[in-house]
Amino acid sequence: MTTLPDRGTAWPQLKTEMERRGSGDAKWREGKTAVYVFNAGADVLKVQKEAYTMYMSENGLGPAAFPSLRQMEEEVVGMGLELLHGGELATGNITSGGTDSITMAVKAARDYKLSSNTELNDSKLNIIAPWSVHPAFDKAATMMDLELRRIPVKADLLADVSAMSSAIDQNTMMLVGSAPSFPYGLIDPIAELSVVALDQDIWLHVDACVGGYIAPFVRMNGVDIAPFDFELEGVSSMSADLHKYGYCAKGASTVLFRDKTLQAHMIFDCDDWPGGRMVTPTLAGTRPGGAISAAWAVMNFLGKEGYCTKHRQVTDARQAIETGVRELGFSILGEPQLGIVAFNHPELDAFALYKQMYRRGWFTGLTTEPRALHLMLSPFHAEVTATYLADLKSSADAVRAGDNDAVQEAKYS
Numbered sequence: 001m002t003t004l005p006d007r008g009t010a011w012p013q014l015k016t017e018m019e020r021r022g023s024g025d026a027k028w029r030e031g032k033t034a035v036y037v038f039n040a041g042a043d044v045l046k047v048q049k050e051a052y053t054m055y056m057s058e059n060g061l062g063p064a065a066f067p068s069l070r071q072m073e074e075e076v077v078g079m080g081l082e083l084l085h086g087g088e089l090a091t092g093n094i095t096s097g098g099t100d101s102i103t104m105a106v107k108a109a110r111d112y113k114l115s116s117n118t119e120l121n122d123s124k125l126n127i128i129a130p131w132s133v134h135p136a137f138d139k140a141a142t143m144m145d146l147e148l149r150r151i152p153v154k155a156d157l158l159a160d161v162s163a164m165s166s167a168i169d170q171n172t173m174m175l176v177g178s179a180p181s182f183p184y185g186l187i188d189p190i191a192e193l194s195v196v197a198l199d200q201d202i203w204l205h206v207d208a209c210v211g212g213y214i215a216p217f218v219r220m221n222g223v224d225i226a227p228f229d230f231e232l233e234g235v236s237s238m239s240a241d242l243h244k245y246g247y248c249a250k251g252a253s254t255v256l257f258r259d260k261t262l263q264a265h266m267i268f269d270c271d272d273w274p275g276g277r278m279v280t281p282t283l284a285g286t287r288p289g290g291a292i293s294a295a296w297a298v299m300n301f302l303g304k305e306g307y308c309t310k311h312r313q314v315t316d317a318r319q320a321i322e323t324g325v326r327e328l329g330f331s332i333l334g335e336p337q338l339g340i341v342a343f344n345h346p347e348l349d350a351f352a353l354y355k356q357m358y359r360r361g362w363f364t365g366l367t368t369e370p371r372a373l374h375l376m377l378s379p380f381h382a383e384v385t386a387t388y389l390a391d392l393k394s395s396a397d398a399v400r401a402g403d404n405d406a407v408q409e410a411k412y413s
């Protein structure tokens with residue numbers, strides 16, 4: 001086990017050692033990683049880094065001490081709400097990431113349910129979601145002792161609204177749809193879920209972690225994207241990650257509510273200890289100022305025009321990949337409209353292809369049902385689609401020639 005060194009080491013030496021360690025990591029700077037990292041280019045990276053370090057020591061836990069951070073958080077939330085059709089009463093907060101946003105929305109929905117006068121049965125409160133929702137919901141359900149009912153998706157890989165509807169009972173505290181789901185990159189029929197939510201008076205959460213900061217701009221770029229946000233009356237809350245297609249520094253997401261009375265169920269207010277009253281909107285105590293300031297800076301740096309341009313590169317890259325893989329005999333899962341695409345081949349095992357691509361330096365995703373290759377694309381990928389397709393062709397040739405060694409599980413997706 002490593003122990004703390006007796007004496008310190010000079011920073012230049014440590015820096016060299018850290019660079020050496022990074023040399024074995026996935027080669028995202030070359031565009032060969034299509035999961036975990038969003039590479040929007042050198043211009044955005046520079047703003048992220050400088051804006052992050054400017055407020056790295058400040059703490060979002062203390063809005064009275066740091067009105068700068070409070071103002072930046074309000075403005076970031078305001079920008080998110082405008083994009084996602086939040087009305088006059090809509091509000092939200094910055095969290096540390098999608099899992100945090102989802103956990104807090106679940107907590108708010110649970111407390112809302114418990115505060116209402118509906119009669120409950122003896123079972124746990126439950127959440128009804130399509131099978132494709134992110135494991136953050138399982139994590140939140142486990143932590144809060146709730147039941148997550150994952151309902152099989154339809155043949156088109158979208159939420160089965162009538163099956164979800166049939167699964168509702170008096171203990172149902174939340175319905176979930178994804179915009180889009182992470183595995184397939186497809187937007188669930190949120191409008192239909194909204195109707196059910198209104199009808200049965202159930203909280204609907206739209207998980208737009210990976211879509212919230214790209215879909216509005218893809219729409220501005222002329223793509224016909226069906227309504228999926230607060231524009232739909234039945235949507236009570238949303239999660240939308242700044243550190244994904246918002247191209248902000250990691251550690252930043254937004255959790256958004258249709259109105260303040262719903263958000264009130266999230267906020268924790270504690271007075272029963274000797275340190276004085278502490279009010280925290282999200283799970284965190286200390287909140288990294290850098291994540292907030294970097295988000296504010298990147299959003300203002302890009303503006304609508306910048307996002308439209310960056311996201312156009314993403315969708316161009318996706319279309320180039322779609323055309324190329326179809327020519328190689330693959331089929332696309334559904335009709336993705338945003339930055340995620342998954343595809344498979346009628347004869348070649350995706351897990352074997354994955355291993356071949358991995359050997360060629362690619363670090364990407366996989367889906368398990370059906371087995372498919374999975375890409376979450378960034379603007380930078382527009383420059384490497386030809387390389388990707390050439391490597392995929394040679395990987396397909398290798399698998400066809402009998403080099404069938406496959407990865408054992410989809411642990412990267």
Ligand SMILES: *Cc1c(COP(=O)(O)O)cnc(C)c1O
Binds near residue numbers: 136182
């Ligand atoms: C990434 C993602 C999450 C979780 O976000 P983290 O920031 O990784 O915690 C939740 N839902 C969807 C659809 C996602 O893509």
